[in-house]
Amino acid sequence: MIVEIIILAMIAAFLGLRLYAVLGRRPEQTDEPLRRRIEQPDPSGAPRTHAPKLPEKAAMAAAATTGLSHVTGFEPAAEAGIRAIVAADRKFELGQFLQGARGAYGMVLDAFWRGDKEELSQLCDRDVYEGFAAAIDARAAAGESLESRLIRIEEATVIDAEYAAPMARLTVRFVSDVASVTRDASGAVIAGSLDDAILSRDLWTFSRNTTSRDPDWLVDETDEG
Numbered sequence: 001m002i003v004e005i006i007i008l009a010m011i012a013a014f015l016g017l018r019l020y021a022v023l024g025r026r027p028e029q030t031d032e033p034l035r036r037r038i039e040q041p042d043p044s045g046a047p048r049t050h051a052p053k054l055p056e057k058a059a060m061a062a063a064a065t066t067g068l069s070h071v072t073g074f075e076p077a078a079e080a081g082i083r084a085i086v087a088a089d090r091k092f093e094l095g096q097f098l099q100g101a102r103g104a105y106g107m108v109l110d111a112f113w114r115g116d117k118e119e120l121s122q123l124c125d126r127d128v129y130e131g132f133a134a135a136i137d138a139r140a141a142a143g144e145s146l147e148s149r150l151i152r153i154e155e156a157t158v159i160d161a162e163y164a165a166p167m168a169r170l171t172v173r174f175v176s177d178v179a180s181v182t183r184d185a186s187g188a189v190i191a192g193s194l195d196d197a198i199l200s201r202d203l204w205t206f207s208r209n210t211t212s213r214d215p216d217w218l219v220d221e222t223d224e225g
Helices: 002-039 056-065 076-088 094-114 117-123 126-141
Strands: 145-164 167-183 189-209 218-224
Touching (some): 076 167, 094 117, 094 126, 094 145, 094 167, 126 218, 145 189
Antiparallel strands (some): 189 218
C-alpha cells in the first residue's frame, strides 16, 4: 500500500513537472508578440516617443514668432500690422476675422439699400454711419428707391493693418458682383439693372478696441478700391 502511494506521488510529481514545463514556456512565447502589438517600436530601431505638449504660454509665444506663410487672405505689406494685433489680442484669428468681415460687408450694404439706419448704427462708427444716413436721406428726398443684390464676394483681402494701442485697424479690399437698379418716384428705372451684375471694388477699414470685452469690429472708413 505504501509502495503504491509512493508510486502515485511520483507520477503526480512527474505530471506536475511536465505541465510546468509546457505552461511555463507558453507565456515566454506569447509575451513578445503582445509587446510588439502594443508598443509598435519604430522600424528604424529607435524607441518610440510621444511629442511633448507645449504649455499654453509657450505655445502662444511660439505662435507669435512663427511666420504667417500658411495663412492666406492678406498682402505682405499688412504682415507687420497683423503680427502687432496678434501680440495685443491673443484671441485674434485672421481667418475668423475675414469670415466676419465678409458677413459685415453684406449686412452693411443690405441695410444701406433698405435704408435701415438703426442697423447701420450698430455696424459702423459715427462718421461712416452719418455718411450712409445722409445718402439715404438724399435718396428719400429725391423720391428714389434702390433695389440691389450682392451676388457674390469674389475676394476679401487684408491690404493694410496697424495697431496703435489700444486700437486695431485692418483695411480689407472687397471685390464683389452687385446687381442694382434705381427707380424714381413713379417706379420707372433711371439707373442700373438687376439682370447685369457690376464688378465692385471697395476698401473698408474695420477697427476694434482690443481692451474691450465687445468682440465686434466696426466699419470706420469706406472707399472705392
